[in-house]
Amino acid sequence: MKVQLLPVLEDNYIFILIDEKNREAAVVDPALAKPVIEFLDLNNLTLTKIFNTHHHYDHVGGNKELIAKYPKAEVYAGANDSGRIPFQKHFLNHNDIVSFAGNNAHVYYVPGHTLGHICYFFSISNSENHLFIGDTIFSGGCGKLFEGSLEQMYTSLNFLRENLPKNTLIWSAHEYTLENYLILQKLEPNNKNIEEKIKEIISIRKENKFTVPFHFENEQKTSSFFRWDDPELQKITNTFTNFETFCFVRKFRDNPPIVKITI
Numbered sequence: 001m002k003v004q005l006l007p008v009l010e011d012n013y014i015f016i017l018i019d020e021k022n023r024e025a026a027v028v029d030p031a032l033a034k035p036v037i038e039f040l041d042l043n044n045l046t047l048t049k050i051f052n053t054h055h056h057y058d059h060v061g062g063n064k065e066l067i068a069k070y071p072k073a074e075v076y077a078g079a080n081d082s083g084r085i086p087f088q089k090h091f092l093n094h095n096d097i098v099s100f101a102g103n104n105a106h107v108y109y110v111p112g113h114t115l116g117h118i119c120y121f122f123s124i125s126n127s128e129n130h131l132f133i134g135d136t137i138f139s140g141g142c143g144k145l146f147e148g149s150l151e152q153m154y155t156s157l158n159f160l161r162e163n164l165p166k167n168t169l170i171w172s173a174h175e176y177t178l179e180n181y182l183i184l185q186k187l188e189p190n191n192k193n194i195e196e197k198i199k200e201i202i203s204i205r206k207e208n209k210f211t212v213p214f215h216f217e218n219e220q221k222t223s224s225f226f227r228w229d230d231p232e233l234q235k236i237t238n239t240f241t242n243f244e245t246f247c248f249v250r251k252f253r254d255n256p257p258i259v260k261i262t263i
Contacts, residue, residue, distance in 0.1 A: 001101040001124065003171070005210060006039060008032050011175045012058050013212055015132060016040075019101035024048045026100045028120070028132045029173050030062030037069055046070065049100055052077040053134025054117040055084035059173065063087050078109065081116030092118055110136045110160065112153030113143030121164070129168040131160075131216070138172045139214045140180030140197075141253060142225050154228075154246045161226060166217035177201050177211035182259040184224045187252050188236060193222045205263045224249045 002018040008031050015028040016039060026049035030036050040047055047070040052060050055077075063086035067073060077085040079093050092098070094109035098120065105122040113135045120132040135143035136156060145153060178201045185194050204211055220226045227233050228245040237248040 001103050001122070003130065003213075004039065005171075005212065006035050007175070007210070008035055009058060013171070013173050013175065013210070014062075015171055016045075017100055018043075018045065022101075024101070026051060027062075027066070028171070029053055029059040029134060030066055031058045031060075033062035033065035033069070036062060036066060047073045049073060049098075050075045050087075051098070051120055051132065052081070052085050052088070053119055053132065053136075053173070054078070054114045055081045056114070056135070059134060060086055078107075078116040078118040080109075080111075081114075084116065094118075108159070110156035112136060112145060112148040112156045115147045117143075117148075117156075119160075121168075123165070126165075127167065129165050130171060130213070131164060131168050132171045133160075134173050136160075137170055137219075138174060138180055139170070139177040139211055139219060140184055140223050140225070141176055142250065144254070145250070150247050150250060151243075153250070154243055157226065157246070158242075160216075161220060164216055166215075166220075168216040169213040170216050170219065171213045175210060175212065177214075178205060178263070179259065179261055180223075180253075182261065183253060183256045186257045186259065187224055187249065188233065194224075197222050202263055225253075 004016040006014040012031045014030050017026040025045040025047050027036055028051045067087045074089045075087045076090040077088045079091040092107045096107040098105050103122050105120040108119050110117050110119050122130040181198050228242040234245050239245040239248050
């Protein structure tokens, strides 16, 4: 299984999973149909599955046109998003299994950003793991709480932190990385790992490359959103429990200081 990233809109990413043997494709969170169809036509691929993570339009906006073009394709999404995903046929719950290109993916229910949010974890081998996470995790951040609670988001992130292999590649649906880490630097101005991360991000973006996917192990070492048990971060935030620290970081990101983004 190969993964192709398509940048669309202002900062969205669509992911196309490719089964080269059978010339089939699946798409994760198609915000738009046109770039997906163009890619499939160019590469002689047939769309068979649509994997949606949640109901927001910039993740399902292409469903209708894609199903019109590929009527045999089937739409997968969370059971709690029933009625909110165009053409949804499969209603998924936590620990359900879906498959593509001979590979199985575990479905994980990760509410917080929305109440129906799920993700897809493909474990191809001991050395190759992919998580299609929608808007639950960003590099240097997590999704805004449009529907869920702080408790739900913390529980979702903690579940992923405790259960995913360290070498998992995280495929987030937006390019927010530089802004996220510039804001975290305001929270932790003496954090050398964040400082080095920003240099790395700027170098990547100057070459018109993407910061997605990223390794989960590196994110856990660097992002304030996953270091809630770090004594230094708890000292900075004047918090005493992991949950309190996470809440402080999330609220800090909700009302961030102004940062200058230059590449």
